[in-house]
Amino acid sequence: MVTELSKTPDILAVHSGGAIKDSRSYRVFRVVNAVVLTGVCLVTLYPFVNLIAKSFSSEGQIAAGNVNLIPRGFNTTTFQAVLTDSMFWTNYKNTVVYTVVGTLIAMAITSTYAYAISRTQLKGRTFFIGIAVFTMFFNGGLIPNYILVANFLGWRNSMWAVVVPTALSIFNLLVMKSFFENFPTELEEAATIDGLTTYGVFGRIVLPLSKAVLATMTLFYAVGLWNSWFTAFLYLDDKSLFPVTVYLRNLIAAATGSQEITGGAGTDAVQIGANIQSVTMLLTVLPIICLYPFLQKYFVSGVMLGSVKG
Structure with a gap:
């Protein structure tokens, strides 16, 4: 049994308590994946947030290019x-x-x-x-x-x-x-x-x-x-x-x-x-x-x- 476990790939390294542990490369992949997907979400959401901010901003602030993520000169x-x-x-x-x-x-x-x-x-x-x-x-x-x-x-x-x-x-x-x-x-x-x-x-x-x-x-x-x-x-x-x-x-x-x-x-x-x-x-x-x-x-x-x- 010990011999078989020693041949198990790193991705399924076994704890003494029997729990399966992710390999270092897989943990790095998960971190990178989370960072990339978070960035994609932020880039995707930015136009919508900017759209909402402009819809509640004043004419002067929009024309001056001061509206980004927060409404400027709140106006309805x-x-x-x-x-x-x-x-x-x-x-x-x-x-x-x-x-x-x-x-x-x-x-x-x-x-x-x-x-x-x-x-x-x-x-x-x-x-x-x-x-x-x-x-x-x-x-x-x-x-x-x-x-x-x-x-x-x-x-x-x-x-x-x-x-x-x-x-x-x-x-x-x-x-x-x-x-x-x-x-x-x-x-x-x-x-x-x-x-x-x-x-x-x-x-x-x-x-x-x-x-x-x-x-x-x-x-x-x-x-x-x-x-x-x-x-x-x-x-x-x-x-x-x-x-x-x-x-x-x-x-x-x-x-x-x-x-x-x-x-x-x-x-x-x-x-x-x-x-x-x-x-x-x-x-x-x-x-x-x-x-x-x-x-x-x-x-x-x-x-x-x-x-x-x-």
């Missing part, structure tokens, strides 16, 4: 201008509705399409995969898409113009397809023997066991819809239908114009123009930041399982 003029505007809350509600409805539509289309083309017994499987991949490299262009959505479908000034054209991401489709291809076929065969139809197998067996990839794709679609502004800017004219991103974009343009007109005078318009970008970015990313921790545990496993084929 911009927050008051934005949060007291009833149109802001109307547009914010629109963003929530567009994100929820659009994500549900996108997940329904993506999951069913991905499951169908992941089944090798599907007739015309190669054709349907080819159509999907083709659209990754070629599209109709901006003007034909506008004519299709606004004139042919009649969706101008409609929620559907925002949520439907972006309802299918081919990247997400291919990731989910790879995940479903690795799904144990024995479970599906057993469910079929028990009398479940194809829809029953998909809804009662496949989806409940695919939480990781579903959560990951949901996050991808939700973030994309929440941050999207060009589609709404293109198809919507009614201000009451704008998402909050278009509202904030217009606010930035208006504040910048006011600042140019006033010539830098110390007015509320100048203050808004100085830190409007920080305030708008903070208000836009905050809901997604709050949502991410609830889906983070699925994020890595969902991407990895859907990206590697066994």
Whole structure:
């Protein structure tokens, strides 16, 4: 027994009490790893902290470059201008509705399409995969898409113009397809023997066991819809239908114009123009930041399982 322990590698040196002790090289690795990861975290957090500091700082301090991690000349003029505007809350509600409805539509289309083309017994499987991949490299262009959505479908000034054209991401489709291809076929065969139809197998067996990839794709679609502004800017004219991103974009343009007109005078318009970008970015990313921790545990496993084929 003593002879065997003497041949054990240094990384598993044994105490007299039987506890396993890490080797010196492994302890050095852990220290270096902790230092590097701490540095990465600090570098990652710095822009967010700086963003918050600028959003609460005064125009003069921001222009002078004195704002770093702590607000200078504490000021809430911009927050008051934005949060007291009833149109802001109307547009914010629109963003929530567009994100929820659009994500549900996108997940329904993506999951069913991905499951169908992941089944090798599907007739015309190669054709349907080819159509999907083709659209990754070629599209109709901006003007034909506008004519299709606004004139042919009649969706101008409609929620559907925002949520439907972006309802299918081919990247997400291919990731989910790879995940479903690795799904144990024995479970599906057993469910079929028990009398479940194809829809029953998909809804009662496949989806409940695919939480990781579903959560990951949901996050991808939700973030994309929440941050999207060009589609709404293109198809919507009614201000009451704008998402909050278009509202904030217009606010930035208006504040910048006011600042140019006033010539830098110390007015509320100048203050808004100085830190409007920080305030708008903070208000836009905050809901997604709050949502991410609830889906983070699925994020890595969902991407990895859907990206590697066994």
